[in-house]
Amino acid sequence: MTRLVLGSASPGRLKVLREAGIDPLVLASGVNEDVVIAGLGRDAAPAEVVCALARAKAERVATAVHHAVAADCVVVGCDSMLYLDGQLYGKPESVAGARQQWQAMAGRSGQLYTGHCVIRLLDNRIAHCVDETSMTTVYFGTPSPGDLEAYLASGEPLRAAGGFTLDGLSGWFIDRIDGDPSNVIGLSLPLLRSLVQRCGLSVAALWAWNASD
DSSP: OOEEEEOOOOHHHHHHHHHTTOOOEEOOOOOOHHHHHHHHOTTOOHHHHHHHHHHHHHHHHHHHSOTTTTTEEEEEEEEEEEEETTEEEOSOSSHHHHHHHHHHHTTSEEEEEEEEEEEEEETTEEEEEEEEEEEEEEEEOOOOHHHHHHHHHHSGGGGSGGGOOTTSGGGGGEEEEESOHHHHHTOOHHHHHHHHHHTTOOHHHHHHHHHHO
């Protein structure tokens, strides 16, 4: 059976997969995101940036998979960033940075981009490598000053791209979205299904592994 390897330590991505019937093997990539972004140049489009990061993560993890797993598996790499006012935002580096980010987002909309890369390993060799980006528009509410400070104190914004997540405490402050909700959490199930199919698999093949485990 084909095993799915998630090249990310993101709890949100793991949750999306588990709720969709897959319990993946998790291997964090350890990729230096700043180095990858610097190599793209300042004019790189948001979709290009997150896709390059996802690909770098998937490629790194694909080289680290145990040979027994690499006999038949798919490695999934992802990266999410928020695009607002012509700038991409990843995870805030500090509470002060998260506060400033939320003050800029409040009452406005931004685009959450998530790059996806799927590498199919067969007999310890790369059989397929495909990547694509999904985008969802997020409309933010305006939290009260007290609510914002309580949210910042929770530590959640420092663990999430753009300083927010749809399935956590900040869900209270998201008015609506246009697009795929799972993409906002960090992994688009519709796009992943398409990429897996392009690698010659169906999602049912991944369910079957979990059913027999």
